[in-house]
Amino acid sequence: MSILITIEGGDGSGKSTQARLLSQALIDKGHKVTALREPGGTNLGENLREILNDNQQQHTNLTDLSQLYLFLAARAQLVTERISPILAEPNNVVVCDRYIDSTVAYQGYGVGFDIDFIKQANHYVIGNSKPNLTILIDCPINIALSRTMSRTEKTSRFETKPNEYHERVRKGFIKLANDNHDRWRIIDGTLDKKTLSKQILSLALDVINAPNSNIN
Numbered sequence: 561m562s563i564l565i566t567i568e569g570g571d572g573s574g575k576s577t578q579a580r581l582l583s584q585a586l587i588d589k590g591h592k593v594t595a596l597r598e599p600g601g602t603n604l605g606e607n608l609r610e611i612l613n614d615n616q617q618q619h620t621n622l623t624d625l626s627q628l629y630l631f632l633a634a635r636a637q638l639v640t641e642r643i644s645p646i647l648a649e650p651n652n653v654v655v656c657d658r659y660i661d662s663t664v665a666y667q668g669y670g671v672g673f674d675i676d677f678i679k680q681a682n683h684y685v686i687g688n689s690k691p692n693l694t695i696l697i698d699c700p701i702n703i704a705l706s707r708t709m710s711r712t713e714k715t716s717r718f719e720t721k722p723n724e725y726h727e728r729v730r731k732g733f734i735k736l737a738n739d740n741h742d743r744w745r746i747i748d749g750t751l752d753k754k755t756l757s758k759q760i761l762s763l764a765l766d767v768i769n770a771p772n773s774n775i776n
């Protein structure tokens with residue numbers, strides 16, 4: 561059996577850094593790891609990522625509904641091209657930076673599209689490629705946004721949203737995690753990078769080494 565671990569959190573939560581550190585730590589322990597990110601991981605996905613992040617300001621009139629469907633399209637491609645074939649092989653670990661829950665938190669709780677519709681669409685898009693473990697890196701909005709402000713790259717479409725939007729997204733993630741303790745673990749994103757990465761590695765190893773995971 562193979563394992564899918566997803567890392568979730570708001571903008572500036574540190575999740576991309578932690579996803580990278582986790583992948584490297586698992587490789588160092590001898591695991592066969594594939595690191596992916598959403599939107600992205602395929603040609604189509606990376607192209608959609610450019611459009612969605614819109615750093616060039618060429619797609620300023622992209623509607624919220626168009627964005628929802630583009631995130632789903634990027635995911636459909638990623639699952640079919642990459643995640644599903646990798647999970648079908650034995651002893652793989654896939655670490656994905658964002659997945660189904662980002663769409664529920666951002667387009668559902670953040671923007672206001674119907675939560676059940678998004679969950680059903682996700683279900684349809686991913687089929688059997690369900691995460692075995694989802695780690696939420698939770699971080700207060702003021703701390704998270706001050707981190708994104710200090711980044712050098714151009715501000716993306718999402719980082720210009722009001723604080724209330726980010727608050728709704730944060731609460732959405734927490735609700736999702738609290739509704740499914742089997743799959744989710746919440747980590748304190750204000751901890752220092754090293755402590756955080758140790759905690760995340762330990763959670764990942766718990767799942768990888770669980771008796772029913774069958775990972776060698």
Ligand code: TYD
Nearest residue numbers: 570571572576598599631658662663666718
């Ligand atoms: P990401 O590249 O993870 O940004 P960062 O690493 O800076 O947190 O994600 C880009 C943006 O896309 C982010 O604001 C969250 C948003 N997003 C959605 O709104 N819905 C989705 O389904 C996904 C996957 C991302």
